[in-house]
Amino acid sequence: MWRIGWIGDRELHETKVKIGERSFTVKQIIDATKKFSPTRELGRGRSGIVYKAELPDLTVAVKKLDSKSKAVYEIASEVYAKKVLDLKHDNLVKLLSTYSKKRLHLLIYEHMELGSLGKVLFNPNSTVQLEWPKRFTICRGVAKGLKYLHERKPQIIHRNMKTNNILLDASFNPKISDFGLAKLYEEENPYIGIEARKDL
Template sequence: MGRNLHVLRFTELFTIVGRPNIFSYGEIKSATDSFSLSNILGRGGYGPVYKGKLLDGRIVAVKQLSSTSHQGKKEFMTEIATISAVQHRNLVKLHGCCIDSKTPLLVYEYLEQGSLDQAIFGKTDLNLDWRTRFEICVGIARGLAYLHEESSMRIVHRDIKASNVLLDADLNPKISDFGLARHYKDSMTHLNTGVAGTLGYLAPEYAMMGHLTEKADVFAFGVVALEILAGRRNFDDSLEEDEKYLLGCVSFHILVLTSK
């Protein structure tokens, strides 16, 4: 997990744009009722995510970097640096972090309706009619447009997928999980980088050659949009062979329609 993973220097945090609030371990332990299992909201690439209530009454989501996580200090710092430097209604808001615990913690706003994948694939009472699904797609697109074109730095998220989009009480989507994000200058046409992200959402040119541009996020967004419209995951092993892959299914039907 890298040297001194659990010992993050304050000087490193203070170089980050936006200087996140620093919470004590005692505050977060109290807020989550000692990280009670009953407060677990889910598990991400970092580790478990807990629901908590701060002393000032704010409800928060606490991401804990588990000791077995494949992500480490670099991703932790990247997430803080990225989300502290941007602010948009379709990006999740970071309240702060905790670095005096055995495992680093990120403290985010709590979003009542959970993740998008739970809303469209799981058992839920949410009324995701066509208008709502359309607005969710538009919201995600606005968040990405901000990251790519409107923020103070040019950012590629690199892991856009349904589970990394959260929904607030009004079903407004907010992009989360910035641990794999990359920044680069306007003068650069692309970045040559190791491939990261989730299978099924990777743009072909990025997956094959490691050429990273905003188009990688746009491709992943297209997959998510198809999942939202179809109401199914991009891969479903329970279906017939020719229907398992959503992209293949859609491509086939488009071919049939255009050939008529």
């Protein structure tokens, strides 16, 4: 039964992932991306693809990590940074939930309507207009997010700041995403990798 996939399929139907106060099966989440259809693709990163997932009365972004990459370590790093360190700020993307088993590794985030700043700035097909007041709002928001990370104890160094990792909501409020390469900074032992500190 395991070899022909029955048990694996049953697990997807029965395993639930909590998002806020609601729970969804892993299969519901996969189906909400139209089974990771290219038509739902929001962006690509060094370790996976992000898809739009339309659940009942809820839209989220689902990052499917490449099973051949250091996916498990990235999930551990992200969970450590967002949950264990309890990172909460208006200019950081919210990690809502995760799923990691066998060859399926998912990170579930709040959905950012306008996508990445990189897409807005450099995609020739983008229809989003960035007047100077909006650009100032974005720069200030990113600065606030970095200030929050750098003033924590211990400090967090993002290490992967780029326009594709700055996401915009419908009001052009920026949020920093992707903490897979982040490191902790402590004076006694500078640049401790988050992955080395995970104790989940």
